[in-house]
Amino acid sequence: MTNPLLQLEGVHTHIGAYHILQGVDLQVAHGEMTVLLGRNGAGKTTTLRTIMGLWSPSRGSVRFEGQDVGARQTPDVARLGIAYVPENMGIFADLTVRENMILAARGARRIEDVDPKRLGWIFGLFPAMKKFWQHPAGLLSGGQKQMLAVARAIVEPRKLLLIDEPSKGLAPAIIQNMIAAFRELKQTDTTILLVEQNFNFARQLGDRVAVMDNGRVVHAGPMAALAEDEKLQQSLLGLSLGAHQ
Amino acid sequence: MSSPAAAVPASDALPAVRTDRLPLLLVPVLALAALPLTGSFSTWVTLTFAGLAMGMIIFIIASGLTLVFGLMDVLNFGHGVFITLGAFLATTVLGAMSGWTESESLLRNLGAVFPAILAAMAVAGIVGLAYERIIIRPVYGQPLKQILITMGGMIVGEELIKVVWGPESVPLPLPAAFRGSFIFGEAAVEKYRIAAVVVGLAVFAVLYWVLSRTKVGLLIRAGVHDREMVESMGYRIKRLFIGVFIAGSALAGLGGVLWGLYQQGVTPQIGSQVNVLLFIVIIIGGLGSVGGCFLGALMVGLMANYTGFLAPKVALFSNILLMVLVLVWRPRGLYAVVNR
Structure with a gap:
């Protein structure tokens, strides 16, 4: 990927005594939706919060439009044009x-x-x-x-949206509405980094995917390739797409 | 931007907008419950006005304290020092303008009281800024240290006030036009208490307007609810907190002037004596809630006056009992807003 909008290199984050992110490498390209998948506790939410400056990385770099934002305060990160939708929605x-x-x-x-x-x-x-x-x-x-x-x-208008599990706890009909809305949003060339556990939801929207486990990105590539490869899904996510349809 | 595509089921109906009015009944219920106990209607009227006046002054002082806690979880046990400061500044300004305060003209009286209020609010606000920087800022997020250091700040502040104004009580007589009472039938209502109620209502109206009609007010309310989200939207909540802290200190200074005039005398301990009531009020109201603080202050003011008349020995205990009863009913206070 040349000149990504957001780039994380070897990011480590500690929360108290816990070493949550253990060297995250991640790239988010302009105008694409990148989906971050992984089981509970893999470090997906921590990755978003680290990008937003809500938790400080203890090592590694977080670069947005080429500039290091890892040490910035949350309001300064937001002012760069990054919007954050937390898991609890923050309403x-x-x-x-x-x-x-x-x-x-x-x-x-x-x-x-x-x-x-x-x-x-x-x-x-x-x-x-x-x-x-x-x-x-x-x-x-x-x-x-x-x-x-x-x-x-x-x-x-924002340059990057960080959205944490938008389908969590929603009824299937509402999830379909959300998918339609995100498709609409994608047509405006908005760059989105989406955390999701619902693979069926993610598969319909993502351009690229990164799978996390134990605080690291263990797989990154086009969503279409993962969606077509059930063996890879089984090995990375422990599921088959069929079970979620 | 393309045309809309997503549809939302029309069946997504909201429950009707419902305002929680039950706590609003507590003030009239408390007042009416005291009516048969006080023995006569005129005594009840006098006590009720005294209670409302006291409640309004406590509200003015406590409103800043509850917002400061709501925004940053800061427990400021030194809030009383701004009350003392405001009250002593009033003795200085009104003392220097005694010719105006002794005049029978209401305008000349007000011409003395307004500069005293302005001086008290301005100095308390400036001292509040320094207090936040020196005492509060190093202990953000450390509740135990906050309690210890703000109590220490209160003691140091009191001692500094003694250095300037001395350790003795200083009289603060009411301006001439505010002395005496209005007589309604057989009930006597002190003029000053009516004035205090008017000032309290005006402060409540201004605070209500700011909090509900301005963007800064929305930010304060949102910050009390979820400060992390406010920061994620790009707002620097620490700056907002400093502004609220200064405003809260200035309001405590105003409250000090009113409280000193209410007591007609000022001692260096005047602030620390009120501190207990302030915490009772903000806990009853729900930490971070200005509306709850208003109701809590009125209830505490009324309770203090009724029990002060009926059973003086249990006056302070009665307010603690009131707080316990409210917390049994609503464990997070009347209008809980802090979302953590």
């Missing part, structure tokens, strides 16, 4: 959907300051956001909260 439950969106639009003081075309596009992707615009976000269903979390991440 401000006491604030309305509208207020959540105002906060996500860092350059806006009021919702009127947000690009109306972009807002209309988001309402098209996630109609529930328009419907429940003035409702407290805490009252939304799990799927609607996930939509709000993604909507916040894209309310302003």
